[in-house]
Every structure is written in C-alpha cells, then in structure tokens.
Amino acid sequence: MITFTINGQEVQGQDGWTILEVARWHGIDIPTLCHYEAVEPYGACRLCVVEVDDGKRSRVVISCMYPIRSGIQVKTDSPRVANVRRWIVQLLLDESPGAPKIQELAKAFRVTPSRFKKEGVEFACHLCGLCIRACQEVVGVQALTFGNRGVLKEVTAPYHQRSTDCIRCGTCLYVCPTGAMEQLFPQVSAP
Amino acid sequence: MSVTFKALENILEHYPPSSEHLISALQDVQAKFNYLPPEAMTAVCDHLGVPLSRGWAVATFYKAFSLEPKGEHDVAVCLGTACHVRGAANVYEKFRRDLGIAGPEGTTRDLKFSLRQVRCLGCCSMAPVAQVDEEIHGNLSQRKAGHLLRMYRKR
C-alpha cells in the first residue's frame, strides 16, 4: 500500500495506480478532456495537471499518468496548476467556442473568448486522440489515425478517404468530447 | 519510374515482416520513386503487417516523405538559425517567387522543381545555403538564387 496526500487528505493506493484514479475514487474532482476509462491514458490535453511535491522539488505533472508514490504531496489546485489550466481552457475556447464541454469548462474557469478566437468554427477537434485510441484499443481496428504534425495535425483516415478498415461501429462518435467527430464521421467511415 | 511489383519486392525482401521496419522501408521507397506512391504504401504496409493508417501517419509525420510526385530537381533551402540571421528568409522568398509556388513548399506545375525548407544542413559556415539535389550551394544571395535556378533549368 502506498500512502500519500491529495490536498492534505491522506489517501492510499497500490503500485501502478495513477493520481487521477485515486483522486476519483475518493471523490476529488480533477478536470479531464482526453481521459477515458476505456483506453490507456495519453496525456494530450494536460487539463488534469496537478502539482506534486516529492520533498525534493515540486513539479507540475499530469494526474492521469503519474503513478502514485509514497509520501508525495499532491495539490490539485495550486497557482501553477491554475495557470496551466486557465491557459488550456482559453486556447481551447478560442479554437472551438461552440463545444458544450469546453463552454462548461470556460464557465468554471471564468474564461471568455479572446481576440484570437477562430471565426466560423464551432466544434473543432482538439486532437485528444480518444477516437483513434478507442478505434485501436477498444474496437481493434485502426481505421482512424493522426495525420501530419504540429499545427497541421489532424484526425482522419488515410488519404482523407473513407476507410476500408472502418466497421462503422460509431465508437469514435461515442467517445468524442467535442462533437467534432460528427462532422468527420461521414467523411471517413466505411462506405 | 513505374511502381512495379518487382521494384517493390526488391525493396521489401530486405525487411522481415515487423512493424519496426516501417520507416526504413518507406525511406527506401521514397529513395527509389522520389515519393510514396499509394500502391507502394499499401504494399509496404501489407508486407510489414501494419495497418494503412499507421503507414499514412508515419508518411505525413516525417518530413522525409512526400506523398506527391516530386519534381526533377529538389531544392532544399536551409532556414536554420545561422542561415536565418544571415538573411535566408529573403532568399527563400526569392526561390518561391521565381518558381511560382503558392504555398510554403511545393512542386512546380511542370514537375521541374520541388522547393522545400530544411532546418540546418550543417553547413553553417557557408550560410545561407541551399541544397539542390545532392549539391550544396553556399553564401547565397537573392541574386545568386536566381542564377542557380536558371542554371538548373537548363540542365
């Protein structure tokens, strides 16, 4: 058994569990976007950051992947954590102002769209990769994939065509947190 | 260079069917055909037992791969730091203007030239530099860039 604290509360867990899992088990809320119980954590959205002090130094880590260790002190809402989350929500809100889940977060973090907000896009994909991971890990198909990289990175099927590997099960639709898959689905799903 | 079964087989027979060889095999295909023809991509993926989506992801992630046929001459302009502080951006613009390429990178309509950016060719002492096919040309200016294109156009 590993014992450590989250926001001062003493909690326990086993080797290999993550901070997020233990926090949720104890009803401590940490916001997430790219986390889904059915697939392996990926660490793309960084919304679940927490500050971990291991006695030597304090650093910001993502709770969905950070394995718990004895004696660490976890803070889920320190100023550093808040700054990272605020910016992530700000950046996401400017990318896709219409997505309900993002609006919810924006409200919680009191963030409003900035002058850089994207015009004409309501439901932008945030490349959280849930659809791709679900397609691969849950369904066992690899119809969807990331294409390109960096700012050009996108979720699509090879050659932007309807994938012949797709089985049209809709799992990608089910796990998509922003609704962007609804637009993409008819373009990439099996003919 | 047509994509033939034989040409592909010559490449693929070097690789046991394991996904770790994907990048190397695609590099060979790229070297052979100057781009990754879709049929070659399928063949490589089938051979190595990886889904097409993986092949496509790799091909679009790495800059070394091109999914479009490349031109006869490959013009790679270095935009590394040393070249940048010595005015490489203007030189690059010159190439783009002269070749009439709309996007940041591309191939001319007549498939004569492909223009692309690279980050450091490791020839910082001769900055700004550009590599045309295998040859490196250093200490470029806009004027020299124009000469360079005229020279290769004649070849």
Next chain:
Amino acid sequence: MKTESKIGIFLCECGGKISNRIDLPQVSELLRYEPWEHLGTYPYPCLAPGLEAMRQEVQAKGLNRILVGGCSSRVMKKKFTKALAPVGVEKHQVEMINLKDHVAAVHEATPQELARKAVALIAGGMASLRLLEPYEPVSLPFEGPALILGGGVSGFAAARELARHGLESAVFSKALAPERVLEELHWTFPGCRIFCADLADFLREVFTSPLVKIVPDQPIEYIIGGVGDYHVGLRQPDNTVTEVNGAAIIVALDREFGPADIDYIGGGERVCDLLDLEAQLVAGDIKPGKVVFWVNSPEHGQAAQQLAAVAAWRDSLLMVRENPQVKPMVVYPANITLPLSGADLVEARAHDIGLMSYAPEVHPVVQSGYLSFVSPGDNLEHEVEWDTLVVPGAPGDPAAKAQELLRWLPIYQENGGRLQKSHIKFWPDQVPDESLFFTGSSGGLCDLNEVLQQGKKAARGVLHIREKALQGKLVSPVVVHVDKDLCQGCGLCTEICPCGGIEHVKPGSGPVPREVDSHLCSGGGTCAATCPYEAVKILNNTAQQLEARIKAMMARMQENESLGFVCGWGGLASAEQAAVKGVTYPSGIYLVHVNCLGSLDPFILSMAFLNGVKGIMLAGCTPKHSCHYHYGVDHCWYRVNAMKKLLSLAGLERRRISIGYVEVNEPESFVRMAESHLETLDKLPPLPQDDKTRAKLWAIHATMHRPRVRWVLGTSLRRPAEKEFPGSQFNAVDADETMIEVLKEEFLAARVLKALTDQTLNPPGIARALEEPVKNIAPLLTDMAHEGRISLKGWEGGYPVYALGKK
C-alpha cells in the same frame, strides 16, 4: 458443463453522472431479494481501484457471473473482461447494463422512477446470465495445400509466396505453362506487357516449384468443408467428379476486357483497341508512325480511364523501346490525373512520347488521320496527327466467369459489376481469422502490380492461419451450433447465411445436417432466427436467454411501457449517441440489445406480447448496405410484418409493433423514432388481459413456433417489390396473400389447440369457443387430425370430439 451461477452486481456512480440521476440506494433496495452473491455501489468500478475491488469480490465470493450497471458495453466491456480474466472470469460471463446512456442521461423522470427502470434492466441481465452455458472452444487442424481457385494472375503470386514459405498450394488454372499465361495477359491486364519479362521469371518460379501443383481448370461441382479442411469437387470431361482437398481457399479472379466499340470511329486497319494493339505487340508486329492513344469511354468510369491512360503510357514506352520509329502520344481527359513522377516525365521527354490532356466537356472528334480536341490550357481546339488510333478495351462482366464459384462461396456481385466478398464488418475480436481470401481485378479494376500484391497479401493471410494452427491456436470460436437431432437439412440457413459460414452439403446427398464453418461464421444469428425447426443456436446468446431476459424485465415494467429492440450497430449505437449529446426522450421504452434485428427470433416478439407488453419498437440499420449482417434487417422486416398480420387477426392494433431504421450518427432520428412510437402507444389502451385476448396471444406465440410459418418467413425474406435483392422475385401482392393464408390457417389451428387444452370439444364447441363459424373450422380439424396434432376421441351428437395429441 453446468455450474451454479453466482452473480455479482457492481453498480457505478460514474462520478455523479449516474448517481445524481438514479437513486442507487433504491436500486440496491429493490434488488434485495434477487439471487445475487454480491451487490455493491462504487464511484468508478472501471478505474484501477474499482477493478481491484471487483477482483477481490470475485475471489472472495467465487463469483462466476458479473453484471456491471454502468455504461456502454460497446466501449467498456473489454476493459472489464481484461481486468477480470486473471481471476478466471470469461468474456461472456460479463454483462453490462448501460444505466448511464439508457437511463440516467436520457430521461427527465425522478431518481426513484429511474431506479425502477434500472432494476428492470438489471433483472433482465441477471435472468440472461443465469441461463448462460459456457462452452469449450475446439482446436482445428490445418492439413493439405492452399486451394487457389479462379485462375487469376494473383493466384500465381499467392502460390509463389506460399511456396517461398514452404506451404503447398494447388492452383486451378486454364493455362498450364507460363507462356500461355503471358500470351493471354492483355485480356485481363491491358498495358502490362511491359512487365512481361519480370512476370515470366515470376511464373517460371511458380510452375517449376515442387510445392505448387497446377490443376487443370474444370467446372466446379461443389465446395464443402470448413477451414483447415475444404473439399472441391471437379467435373471432369468424362463426367466423373474428382475431389481436391485443401486447408484454405484463395479465390483469384480477374476481370476480362472485351473489344471496344469502335464502329462509330470507323474501324479498319488504322483504328484499333488496346487489346488488338497488344496482340500485335505479342506477334512482334509494330508499325512505325504516329500512334495516338485516345483515352475515351467515360462510361466505364474514371478508374477505368485512369487505368487506360497508364496502360497507354506503358505501351508507348514499350513500343519506342522496340522500335524508335514509332511516335506515340497519349491523349487523356483532363479530369483524371496521370500518376507520373518527374522521372517519368523526363523519360517521356527522352523518348519523345507526347502526353496531352483534353477538356472532357467537349468530346474529341475523329478525322481521318487527325484527332481534334479542346485543350484545357487555352480552350482552343488542337489537332494531333495519327497513323494508328488506339482506344481502350471495354471491361467485361466479372460475374460471368465466376458463376460456379459464386454459387458456393460468399462472394457477391455489386451493382456495376464489381465482385465482392460479403461486406460484413465487425470488431476484429468478434470474428475469427479470415480463412477465405478473395483477390484479383474482378474485385476492383487495377493493374497487374496491384493484383500481384493482393495475391501476396492473401498468401500471408493463409500463412498466418497456418502459423496459428501449428501453435494450436487456430480454434473454432463455435458461435453457432446446429442441433443434429432437430435439423432436417432443409438448407434455408445456408441460403440466407450472409457469411457463408453454414456449409453446403454435397449435392445429391439428401437431407444431411448442416455443419458450421466457424471461421466464416460471424454469429449474426439470422440463421438461428430463421430455422423452421429451431435447430440452430447462437451460443452464449440463445433465444432462450433473451426470452428469460424479457420475461424478467416485463415482470417489473408497467402496463403502459414498451420494449425497444435495438441492433448493436444502428439502434443501440444511435441511442447511446443520444445520451452523449444529451438529448432526452420519455422513459417508457426499455431497450434490449440484439446483435442484429435479423437475429431476433420471431417467437420473441410474440412472447413479449403474450407477457403483456403494450408495444414493441425495433430499431435497426438502414436496409441494404448499412446492415452489418448483409440483409439481417430485411429478414426482420418480414417477421415484424407477420407479427402485425397476426395482431390484426387477433383483433389487436397493428400499430403496437413498428420497425425503424437509424444510423449510428443520427441520434436525433432515434429519439424521434422513440417519441413517435410512444406517442402512438399513448393513444392505445394497455394490452387487454382478458382470457380471450390471452388465448389469442397464446395462439400467436404458438404460430411463431410453427415450422411451416417459420419456413414461409424464411423463404420470403426479401421485400418482394425490391429488385436489388438476389434470388428469384415474385409478385408482391401474391406473395403477401400467400403468407396471409398460411398465417390465418396456422393461427386458427393454434387457437384450436388452445381451446382443446384441458378439455375435449366437438366442432360447434370449438367454434363457440373461438367465436368462428363452424364451416371455417371443420376442414381445419380434419387436417389437424390427419397431421396428428389433434385426435378424434369419439363421437357425440353426430359430431366428432377432438382432444389434443395423437391417438
């Protein structure tokens, strides 16, 4: 192997997503007297701490059935089964009830009301789990060569690849020497002569390989057996049948080309098609001069045009290499792209091969010695001079060559001619390894290089299953089982099986029970739902399990509530998508997941009504290509239709049952369907519960079990008015009337049986009981007595007296 079932129920709060909407303590309370070994509520059973807690309970209490009341089994079940495998829980022993998407997120009722609904769904799941009978998978052998049928070039590539990996193959081929294959090549792959030298080496390797046996192609009499052990019967010229055996089948079928229609150009020596030209190339007869390849024939589609353009370019290269006096030019429509690289263009320039595109909007005009066309560059009309004008050949009908194979294998012809293997698409772990491979250009126009790749890929597939067999891992998933005592060998299942999994019997061998090729079977269950004798069973998902589930649910449903059967791909998926989108609908519909509506046995519908359901909605995929089980939803349509007819015969409203079609990405459509269905039911009274109605419902249910009715439902599985469906068509009205007759008769007969339960009656007595005129009943009684369903017990007042059963 029957073990006592010990059920563990794990309820999920889902971080409030469920617990805020459903009163979970109340759920536990209501489930208190159910037969479970464990019942608990957890914040997140699916996260590591929750899974650990589950494993501990399984071990502590010896649980062998797990029910998770949480979210979608489509998404989450895999994680639970993976986490529980170490403590000995198998995949099918885990059942998930989607409280989140079917209850919490989609209804606006109170937490207590939703608790009642949740309990009904959970009780249903428990009932189904209790009837679960685990089975043992069987390991399969892999003996003999791979059988390569169809004679396509890709077959040689497959044989070569197999031989290189030490596996024998038998190639069924018309050509018995490499030269013959090459001579005929242009009929299937015009423009590929340039590869002949490579292909010759290739073929020599195949034909001389000791591991490859070339079998002279003969008409196929039958293909039977299953993976690891197939038998192909060949009709020999002397009319005897010889049999070739093998472990796997590769079908290599190429699409042939026929002569182009060049009459409108004029024909003659100077105008020819690609096939003629290549025949001349074979003969070494290359005339000098200007050769213009005109890529025309937009009617064959852009893919064909592109192929023709590439073929023209390759033939041009071939000709100039042979004879520099030839000046070729390719004139192609601008709406296709020539996949040529810079290096190709350099080669074209070096050989002076012209490549010109024309604006496809203006059809080029042929003159004697000139071809005029509009250039898309300047919109001006240009002329090119020709001495020989070449146009592409016409792609032929791929099915013509393949008739005998199509009869035996799950290969279909699509609209437009393309042959295709059955288009079933499932999760890979829902289907076993592929064991039947289909390659060649009849599956889609392509060039020689591509079909050779396809052949190689198919061979790798065969090698993969051999590898598994060698490791003892080629197991039969045994999804469908045919009860040999019940099977009459009618063959209906084979006919409607979408996956080719139910094997044919040897022609002329009489009514032999069917075997299931487990590696082709997808467990879709249309066969089971169709079998007139109820001899076919989907393991782990039997009709009896479903029956128990519905009974358990109905026991907790209210009289104004309805059942919704949803298929996993359309109805269920869109319903869950509605939850994701936060769209709500009334809570009066209880969703029941079935693989495909086609796997829903008709007696389930009648049983539900017998148990007093107010109405039933069925939501499946859009018919035709959207159904994942080929025509499953169309099979179901007839059953629903029969149910409507029977309801109507029983004096009940046909509207109580309705079927709808919805796609996974149309959650709003699902919600509209559900709302509309419930609105319709709102206008109807609850199902009457008087004895007369109950007797009629009993009769409907008995009718649905009748082999004769089931046979009719099976044979009339297509909607008569639609022409796309394969098989013979018949007059829609006639067909429907035939069916009505059968249903009427059988319904009446069933009512007679019901009336005779626990008593003997004479015809007027029966007529009174059924409130039918005696004249309608008398002949039926004679027939029934003749069939032995009832028997004559004596005479009374000049009337015969009947009782149930044989004499």
Next chain:
Amino acid sequence: MQITSIDDLQKAKGVGLAQLYPDKPKILVGMATCGLAAGAQKVYDFLSKKAQDAHWGGVVEKTGCIGFCYKEPLVDAILPGQPRVTYEQVTPEIAGALWEELAAGKIPEKQVMARIDVDDMILNGGPRKFYKGKLKGFLAKTPRYEDLDFFKLQRHIAMRNCGFIDPDNLLHYIARGGYFALYNALTAMTPDEVIAAVTTAGLRGRGGGGFPTGVKWASCRKAKGWPKYVLCNADEGDPGAYMDRSLIEGDPHSILEGMLIGAYAIGSSEGYIYVRAEYPLAVKTLQRAIFAAREAGLLGQNILGTGFSFDIKLNLGGGAFVCGESTALMASIEGKPGEPRAKYVHTVDKGLWDRPSNLNNVETWANVPVIIAKGADWYRDTGTEGSKGTKIFSLVGQVKNVGLVEVPMGVSIKDLVMEVGGGVPENREFKAIQIGGPSGGCIPKEHWGLPIDFDSLWDAGAIMGSGGMIVMDNSTCMVDVAKFFLDFLIDESCGKCIPCRLGLKRMREILEEFSAGKGSLEDLEELQSLSEAVKDGSLCALGGSAPNPVLTTLRYFRDEYEAHILQGKCPAAVCKDLITYSINPELCNGCTACVNECPQGAITGTKKEPHTLNASLCIKCGACFEVCKFGAVAVA
C-alpha cells in the same frame, strides 16, 4: 582482419600506425560535409588522379573535419621528417599548384595556414613529434595550430581523431589507441567499476539536459527487464549545431567503442544508432564503420575473446526535430510517428519496446573511451566544478571564424566569441549569443563574462543543449529571433499536447502583433504567463523549453520589445511591417542593378540618374539592398 584478442589488437595497431604515418609523403583532404560543400571532392579527385598518374610514392587520403569550417577546403601535407602543414581554401586550381611542388618533394608555401609539430595522440602513449631539429624558411614563420587564435583555447578530447585519421579505416582508429579502452573495460574492470569511473569522471550528457551519465547507466543496469538497449542519439536537430555530424564523419569508431563500453556496463547486447537521414555522409560513414567493426569481430559475438556480445543497428530518422527527444526517438525506432510520451516511468526502466534503454548522444559516447583509457581523474582535470571535460560548440552566425571548437568547460562567452571566433565581422557590434538551439536562450553582452558550463547557463535562462552557438550582432532583431525559434518549434512540434501545439501558436500570434507594431505592455505579461503555462504544462522537453528563447529575450531585451510596441520601431530594421526601403539619391549613381533585381518593378529610373522607389509597390524583399554596391538603399 579479424581482431579477436589483445594480440590481434596490438598487431592491428602496428599496421595502423604504419598506415597513419607511413614512411612516405601523405596528403590529407578534409572531406566532411562542410569540406565537400566547399568543393573538397574535386580537390581530392584531382590530387588522387595526379598521384596515380604520376605513380607518386605517397598517398592521398581523406580525413574528417578539424573544425576550421570557414577555411574549407583544407588540405594537409605530411612529408617525412617535416611538420604537418595545413593549406586553407584549396580550390582544384590551387591544388594543382600545390601538387607541382609536393610531387617534387617540396613543401609549398602558397595558401599555407598553419603547421602541426606534434601529434599529441592522447590515447596512445603520448605525443609524436613530426620532425627533429629546427625549422627553416617560411615554415618557421608559419604559425603552429596552438598559436592560432582559433585554436588557442581549444582542447580536443572528443574530436581527438578528427582530421587525423581516415574515418573509414578501422586500423587508423586502433593506431591512435582505439578499442584498447574497450579491452581494458572488458578484461580488467567489472561493469560496476566502469560505471563508477564514468560517474567519478563527472561526465554529463552532451545532448541537452546534462544528466550525469554514470547515474543513468547505473539505473539502467539496475532496471528489471530483458533485453536492454543501448541507444545513440545522432538525430542532431538543433539548427546551427553540427558537432555530432562532424564527429561521426571524422571518427565513427569512437562512438561505437563508447557504446560497446556502455553496453558492457549496463548489461546490454543490442544497440541502435538513430541518425538523421539529412546527413547522408554521416549515415554512410556509420554504415561502413559498423560493417568494418563487425567484420573485425569488434561487434557481434564474443568480442575480443571475452565472451561479451553486442551488435548495433542503424536507424535513419525521418526528418523530425522532436525525435531528438528520447521517447519520441524510441517511438521512431519502433516505426511509429515520433510522438513523445510522458516519462514518469523513466526510459531506463521502460524505453524502447518497453524495455530498459539507455540513450546518450554522440558526443557523450565519444568521450567514454577516453575516460576508461585515461582514468576518471585525468578527465576531471579539465572543466569546472559541476561540469567536467570539454564541450564541442559550433560557433556560427555573425562571427569571423565560423567552425567547430572543442574547449574546456568554463571558458567564457567573451573569450569564445572574441578570441576563438575572432569577433563580429564588418565592424558591427556583438549583441547576443544564442546557446542551446530552440530550447536555449539568448545571452546578452552584459553577461558575456559568464563561464560556459551546464549550471551557469541554466541560471542565465539558456541551456547547454547540443552546443550550437549563434552569434548575433546589432543587425539582428530579438523579437524576430524569438519569432524565428517559435516558428521552428511550431513547425517541429508533434502536436500531441495542447500547451505546445496551441500555446506556441498563440505566443507566435502575440509576437506577430509586436513585430507589426501592435499590442500593448499588458501583452508582455500575458506572454510571460502563457510561457509559464507552456513550460509547466507541456508533455516533453520540446514544449517545456520552447518558451526559453522568448523568456530570455524578454528578460534581457525588454527595451527592444517595448520599442516595437510603444514606438512602432524595429531597432535592428528587420521586422518588415515596421521598416521602409528608400533610395538615397546622394549615394545612388544610377547603375540600374536594383531596377533589374526588383521583383515588383517598384524601382524606376534610367541609367546614371538616381533611381526612385515606389513604397506602395515594395514588398520589402530586400533584393535592392543586397545588390546595391554603393550603400544607396536605406532601410529604416
């Protein structure tokens, strides 16, 4: 030649020495990429053809780069009993002239740059003097290498063989003491002793982070799992840094030997070198070196008869900067897109294929044999308290002596730029030095007294990185530099995590406003807080250090940012939106060069009349400025 025992190795050394310093004249041509770019191939071809045609008794050989990139192509002549003499900027014509004299047994004077009296041969029993007695004639006046400004402060440890051996000749490497350290380690040391030596020597990773190499090895040795992998990061992606390439091209076996020693220490039998495909020569050199080592038995089973086995595979990168990050590099070796993953479980525990993996970069590996051969204490003598040994820098940008320099840790920036680099050309003024590539920072003139080592650079906001040093003068705009690095990183970001993908883009957008003279001082604060968020929130080191160029320029050149924002001016006259081109009629003498060059037709004028520039047509491409020989085109 099979080398399976210490006797074989000694024999090989003898043969190698005889080849390295034969009893006959020898010409060396520097043929690394920089040399080839300057035309060394033609010189080499010319000289070897001449030598062959003339049946010359001597040999013409190629060698790697000694660091003098701005003097390439370099040719060296070694006549028996004479100092080694280096000739600079040798074109084929000059080579012709050199050849005439060399063929006649004379040492030419033309183009002479420097001489080497002593080859110090650090790994092979001490220095070897080329001649005895006193030098006469011009040779006496020719400066020695160690007297050249460029060389004065240098000390070649990693580059010990560069410019001395033929990189393709295994025997040359052995002749200079190569593979003896391996033999020592295998026979006289336990793996723990090897690790202890490397730890005591204080070797820190030369690839960027400066993590103590010995500590890393020790954790990998301890990690559970099999097989373990030893990896070499040769995916040198920092623009302006090319020391790894030069090391590979000049001395590939030093890397192989380092990896072999590391593999022995860690307990690994498989290694990978991940090398940039953009370095074709380095790839070929490595291929040949691995092949030669395998042929000789120095890679493979039972190496040197000790029972130790190790082999190396070569993996080519696909052109992605992020693959320099360890987890991305491993993903790439596995044949996937190079996306990093969280390293909460270290790669020494779960790396390549989820097995324990030890990754070091080229320069680190090249240092290892020296530590084993000379001992940890010898190595510790060089460098500063926290940073031992030497470091190779590529000194590029606005500096006179451009090239690769290997200096002891702790040399000051000022000495490096002004002494070694010879200062800024054309009498412009030194403004800042950019250290550590896109993850590093800009250090201004005020801090040029700073000793260069891992810790002081970290404190100054920069990092050692792989060692790219780009000198900037007052023609460089710091806002533009910050933008340049952001552009680079945006282009190279894998796009996986949001802070890096969107955060950097937002930073770029804010900077874009600055360089257009827009924005406000509050935006500087926003930029600061966004930078912190990106640093804290990013997945990998690429994103985590990406704000460094912005943060350091903000820290040291805030005035320049403010000039853009408040006055709408770019002090260095770089930002296009804030500058105008004009023609000074006083200086213009009407040569029409600019008229011809202007792509827009914005400049008009007739011959010998002052030209005029129509500002509304000008796209500020700077073509006129470049061609004007009279300084008549003004930018402001």
